[in-house]
Amino acid sequence: MEILLISQYILMVSLVIFLLVAIKITTNKTIAMGLIGSATFSLGIAILLLVYGAIHNIEFCKDIALALLILGVIGTIAFSIVLRREKHD
Amino acid sequence: MINTIFEILQSLCLIISAILILIASIGILRLKNDMTNVIYAKLHFLGIVDVAGVLAMIGLNQPLLAAIYFILAPIVGHAMANAYYYGEDEYNKELNASENNNSKNNNSKNNNTTKFKEEHIDNQDEQYSISKLTIINED
Numbered sequence: 001m002e003i004l005l006i007s008q009y010i011l012m013v014s015l016v017i018f019l020l021v022a023i024k025i026t027t028n029k030t031i032a033m034g035l036i037g038s039a040t041f042s043l044g045i046a047i048l049l050l051v052y053g054a055i056h057n058i059e060f061c062k063d064i065a066l067a068l069l070i071l072g073v074i075g076t077i078a079f080s081i082v083l084r085r086e087k088h089d
Numbered sequence: 090m091i092n093t094i095f096e097i098l099q100s101l102c103l104i105i106s107a108i109l110i111l112i113a114s115i116g117i118l119r120l121k122n123d124m125t126n127v128i129y130a131k132l133h134f135l136g137i138v139d140v141a142g143v144l145a146m147i148g149l150n151q152p153l154l155a156a157i158y159f160i161l162a163p164i165v166g167h168a169m170a171n172a173y174y175y176g177e178d179e180y181n182k183e184l185n186a187s188e189n190n191n192s193k194n195n196n197s198k199n200n201n202t203t204k205f206k207e208e209h210i211d212n213q214d215e216q217y218s219i220s221k222l223t224i225i226n227e228d
Contacts, residue, residue, distance in 0.1 A: 007100035007107070011145060014107040014114075018138065021114040025131065032128060032173035039165060040135050043158075047142050050149050066154060073161045080172030 008051050015051070019044045035079055042072035102148030109141035128173055132166055139166070 022044055026037030046065040053061025113134045120127055120134075139162035146155035 004096045004100045004103075007103040007148075011103045011107040011110075014110045018110045018114045021117050025117065028122065030128070030173075030177055032169065032177060033131075035172065036128070036131060036135065036169050039169065040138060043138070043142055047145050050146065050151060050154075054149050062151065062154075065151075066157075069154065069158055069161070073165050076165050077168045080168040080176075083172040083176040 005055070008055055012048065012051050015044050015048045019048070031083060035076060035083070039072060039076040042068050046072070099148045099150075102144050106141040106145040106148065109137055109144070113137045113141070129170060132170055136162075136166060 019041060022037050022041040024037075026034050026041065028034065028037070046068040049061045049065045049068070053059065053065075116134050117131055120130060124130070139158070143155045143159050143162070146152070146158065
């Protein structure tokens with residue numbers, strides 16, 4: 001249907017705008033801002049890959065999105081643990 | 090017929106998530122970095138994006154991925170806020186201190202203006218200066 005395709009393209013445009021905002025957050029002066037920006041950037045890329053794979057029927061986009069989501073979460077938690085431990089020691 | 094309804098529901102999910110993402114992006118852009126506790130406000134905005142992402146995954150026929158991220162998103166948000174709170178909250182403390190100093194300076198400026206008014210009244214007519222001063226002190 002056309003409406004599904006149009007809504008997917010609308011979501012892609014909004015995700016591109018959100019990725020630009022994530023880059024702006026990442027380039028802030030504190031380290032935690034960079035952490036937050038990169039985590040949200042990985043989320044945006046994962047959803048963008050899902051939408052692109054759904055439009056063009058590319059199956060491996062889903063696998064890449066799953067890997068990005070899980071590894072992004074693991075990386076964010078690991079970095080936050082290191083950032084907290086650094087200050088206490 | 091059922092397929093059409095299903096696709097309309099899917100597109101509704103996608104459009105709602107797109108609107109939520111746009112609103113959160115505009116909100117983050119409008120935030121100023123000079124504010125205190127601005128990083129928590131940004132995290133709060135990004136919580137909306139997490140929910141919109143889950144909604145978009147449901148709309149894209151990926152319910153398992155949506156369930157995984159629905160569980161993981163609050164853990165990530167809490168980890169980031171925790172890291173900032175224990176790691177580098179000094180910048181925020183500096184902002185708090187500067188805001189307190191600004192408020193003190195404003196108070197001292199207000200006191201100076203009131204003193205100036207008193208002196209001005211004193212200089213206007215020196216004969217009744219003592220009685221006028223007592224009235225101002227009572228106020």
